[in-house]
Amino acid sequence: MAEEHSAGSQKGHGKDNIIPGVKFIIAVSSGKGGVGKSTVAVNLAVAMALTGAKVGLLDADIYGPNIPMMMGVTKPPEQKDGKIAPAESHGVKLMSMGFFVPEETAVVWRGPMVHTAIQQLFRDVLWDKLDYLLIDLPPGTGDAQLTLTQLVPLTGAVTVTTPQEVALHDVRKGMMMFQKVNVPLLGIVENMSYFLCGHCGERTEIFSHGGGERAAAKLGVPFLGRIPLDPAIRDGGDSGTPIVVADPASPQSAAFKDIAQNIIAKVSSGEGNTPIESLLSKIKQPFSAS
Numbered sequence: 696m697a698e699e700h701s702a703g704s705q706k707g708h709g710k711d712n713i714i715p716g717v718k719f720i721i722a723v724s725s726g727k728g729g730v731g732k733s734t735v736a737v738n739l740a741v742a743m744a745l746t747g748a749k750v751g752l753l754d755a756d757i758y759g760p761n762i763p764m765m766m767g768v769t770k771p772p773e774q775k776d777g778k779i780a781p782a783e784s785h786g787v788k789l790m791s792m793g794f795f796v797p798e799e800t801a802v803v804w805r806g807p808m809v810h811t812a813i814q815q816l817f818r819d820v821l822w823d824k825l826d827y828l829l830i831d832l833p834p835g836t837g838d839a840q841l842t843l844t845q846l847v848p849l850t851g852a853v854t855v856t857t858p859q860e861v862a863l864h865d866v867r868k869g870m871m872m873f874q875k876v877n878v879p880l881l882g883i884v885e886n887m888s889y890f891l892c893g894h895c896g897e898r899t900e901i902f903s904h905g906g907g908e909r910a911a912a913k914l915g916v917p918f919l920g921r922i923p924l925d926p927a928i929r930d931g932g933d934s935g936t937p938i939v940v941a942d943p944a945s946p947q948s949a950a951f952k953d954i955a956q957n958i959i960a961k962v963s964s965g966e967g968n969t970p971i972e973s974l975l976s977k978i979k980q981p982f983s984a985s
């Protein structure tokens with residue numbers, strides 16, 4: 696069952712593997728909320744599934760779990776032999792705290808509750824065999840992120856940011872957290888990069904161009920690609936049919952698919968195993984601390 700892991704798969708963290716059938720576990724993170732982390736996670740997961748891979752998506756954003764809505768799943772998952780069978784949508788297996796906590800409930804989770812809740816999302820769910828498990832992390836660097844890195848051997852983390860210079864500070868903070876727990880950073884995705892007019896297709900740079908790419912270069916981590924700010928992408932999330940499914944031939948979908956391919960290439964080549972310390976040591980002029 697767990698023997699077929701290839702390079703870059705789970706190893707070496709000296710912890711019991713609670714999801715042994717999963718080859719690559721990839722965290723999707725962001726410095727703050729509202730940058731489109733969930734939108735990116737959903738479209739990347741579906742894009743990966745479209746390549747024929749077995750893909751799971753775990754909505755670990757316990758503070759605002761909206762992946763079920765974005766994936767068009769309204770029915771809570773079913774119990775099977777004391778475990779929970781993940782929901783399935785657009786070819787992706789999916790589990791979310793949102794199935795169990797009503798959306799209106801603004802739960803104030805404390806450390807131990809966060810730990811237990813996240814642990815259950817792994818241990819009590821029949822993930823079975825997966826090539827990729829994407830995890831939508833809560834924004835920032837709190838209890839949930841740390842819990843997660845302690846519970847499962849992450850192959851690497853992808854960080855989503857918007858192009859504004861001010862967002863770079865958050866990117867660096869997130870990197871420091873992953874570094875502390877030895878999780879390699881696979882790269883940066885710049886979301887809402889430019890505005891793509893739905894009427895004429897014209898491209899408008901709303902923010903200064905290339906903020907995410909400059910951040911990546913400055914921090915010495917790969918730049919995975921940019922996603923336009925586009926009403927069709929938002930509609931995809933609102934309607935439960937991600938744009939990668941709703942309009943697969945669009946340039947917006949191509950952007951997501953390219954990034955998915957980049958990530959697949961990186962983890963398959965074992966790049967996720969490069970310790971982040973060596974990358975951070977390249978940074979000459981760090982941003983001011985915290």
Ligand SMILES: Nc1ncnc2c1ncn2[C@@H]1O[C@H](COP(=O)(O)OP(=O)(O)O)[C@@H](O)[C@H]1O
Nearest residue numbers: 728729730731732733734923924925928929932
């Ligand atoms: N590239 C984009 N173009 C247009 N709207 C977007 C884009 N990315 C995200 N959104 C919208 O922005 C809002 C926040 O996105 P979401 O993925 O929920 O962010 P986060 O998970 O980081 O809080 C949502 O309404 C979403 O549909």
Ligand SMILES: [Mg+2]
Nearest residue numbers: 732733756759
């Ligand atoms: Mg979200």
Ligand SMILES: [Zn+2]
Nearest residue numbers: 892894895897
């Ligand atoms: Zn126009």
